[in-house]
Amino acid sequence: MPPSDTSRTAPRPDRLDLVGDAWRRERPDLDVRPQQVIGRLHRVANHLTDELVNVYEQHGLTEGEFDVLATLRRIGPPYERSPGDLVAHTLVTSGGMSKRLDRLERAGLVTRRVSDADARARVVALTERGRDVIDAAFTDHMVNERRLLDALDPADVDALERILRTWLRALEEPPATA
Structure with a gap:
């Protein structure tokens, strides 16, 4: 049998x-299969994060900054949200949001202003330059994610998406908006 066939079956x-073999030897009384699944998922996530961050950096962005700009862009015109909305719709904590907004504002990618509806509130808006940056970064991001998924069989991608959706629903409430 050719080596490629062997690598598919074994x-x-x-x-x-x-790691699992070592734990089964040392603790045969425990089922270590959860570690096999969760550990692989964790390691894959770390590798994926590294691959994604490389693309963000090519556009002068950190992961959190990309997330903020992408959130503003996908909301549609006029591409603005309150800082609190940005915290709720990104992976950025409230403590980190001010720092990111300061940097994005200094780079000319967002502006901050007083809300038209409430003088006590602030609004963060995507600038034209910010829109250009996130459009280019998001295009490259999608190409990169396609490259990463292409390592899997399309049927496995479908199954993985279904499994992860089910699992995520068990772990968190979905947000009302994107």
């Missing part, structure tokens, strides 16, 4: 196989 052990 994949070579990965780091979690080795």
Whole structure:
């Protein structure tokens, strides 16, 4: 049988196989399969984060800054939200939001102003330059994510998406808006 056929039926052990074997030897009383799944998911997530961050950096952005700009862009015209809305719709904490907004404003990618509806509130708006930057970064981001998913069989991508959606629903309430 050619090596490629063998590799499909008997994949070579990965780091979690080795860790699992060691734990099964030391603690045969425990089911270590959860560690096999969660550990692989965690390691894949770390690798994916590194791959994604590389693209953001090519556009002069951090992961959090990309997230803020993408949130403003996908809301549609006039591409603005309150800082509180940005915290609710991004992976950025409230403590980190001010720092990111300061940097994005200094770079000319967003502006901050008093809300027309409430003089006590602030609004963050995407500038034209910010829109250009996020459009270019998001295009490259989608190309990169396609490249990463292309390592899998399309049927596996469909199954993985279904499984992760189900799991995520069990772990968190979906937001009302994107």
